[in-house]
Amino acid sequence: MKKSNFTEEQIIGILKKVEAGALVAETCRQHGIAEATYYKWKTKYAGLEVSQLRRMKDLEAECAKLKKMYAELALEHHALKDVMSKSTKPGRTHEPLPGDAK
Numbered sequence: 001m002k003k004s005n006f007t008e009e010q011i012i013g014i015l016k017k018v019e020a021g022a023l024v025a026e027t028c029r030q031h032g033i034a035e036a037t038y039y040k041w042k043t044k045y046a047g048l049e050v051s052q053l054r055r056m057k058d059l060e061a062e063c064a065k066l067k068k069m070y071a072e073l074a075l076e077h078h079a080l081k082d083v084m085s086k087s088t089k090p091g092r093t094h095e096p097l098p099g100d101a102k
Contacts, residue, residue, distance in 0.1 A: 006031075008053050011041050 004011070018027050018038070028035050045053070 006033075008045070008057075009050050012045055012048060012050055012053065014038070015042060015045060 006014070014027060014031055014033075015038075018024055024035060024038055028038050048056070
């Protein structure tokens with residue numbers, strides 16, 4: 001997906017300009033965007049303030065970090081569980097090492 005030429009702050013500013021009464025077509029022409037882009041932004045950023053958007057981005061980054069941490073721990077847990085199940089199978093006895101006293 002292509003990265004936008006506009007920052008989220010600029011996008012919110014454009015949306016607010018239209019909310020204040022500017023025409024969509026005129027605002028889109030001034031900023032060099034398609035009306036479809038405006039409506040896509042509107043569905044994504046409608047009603048958000050810049051501070052809320054920053055908070056949302058921070059929370060998304062933290063969530064991604066926690067998901068990665070959970071995946072790593074779950075993988076380690078399953079590996080350890082697999083090792084433990086293989087080493088403690090019923091009926092398996094410890095064979096004496098060579099040189100062990102009987």
